[in-house]
Amino acid sequence: MAIAWDYLTVELVLLAGIIYFSVYLEHWVYRRSQTKEDEKDIKNIIRFIKDDLGHRLGFIEESLQYQDYKPFFTDMWDAVILSGKQSLLPFEIFQSIQRSYSWMKYYNSEIESNKRGNLDEKVLKELLDDVKKSIEKTIAKINDFKK
Secondary structure, three states: OOOOHHHHHHHHHHHHHHHHHHHHHHHHHHHHHHHHHHHHHHHHHHHHHHHHHHHHHHHHHHHHHHOOOOOOOOHHHHHHHHHOHHHHOOHHHHHHHHHHHHHHHHHHHHHHHHOOOOOOHHHHHHHHHHHHHHHHHHHHHHHHHHO
16 A cells, blocks of 8 residues: 555645634734724723813813812823723823823822912912813824824
């Protein structure tokens, strides 16, 4: 009984091709599903951050109107950072959001340091104005990103 090497070679090449194609197809499907999931995460992060920043603008207006200077909550951005999803955002958007929340944290630290002494309303109003400008720039960049 002689082995038909040419048939065996053809069968092995076909088997190798099938295996290679199935692994390639599985990897392609995985990358595609991961890309769709990342796009959904980006959309949700941007929606949540934009909503949060919109609420912060209202908070600033109330603080200026009633002159009750309270700290900002930055839990939304902290949650994004802790989840590690900030790397999905385009760098310009990430940088702008980070700056806005950094201004809020700086304002919070000024309130904390002024609790022991008298609150300097002029400084706090200037800081709130800077925070407001930063938030408005970020919202504008987010709106431009969606287009």
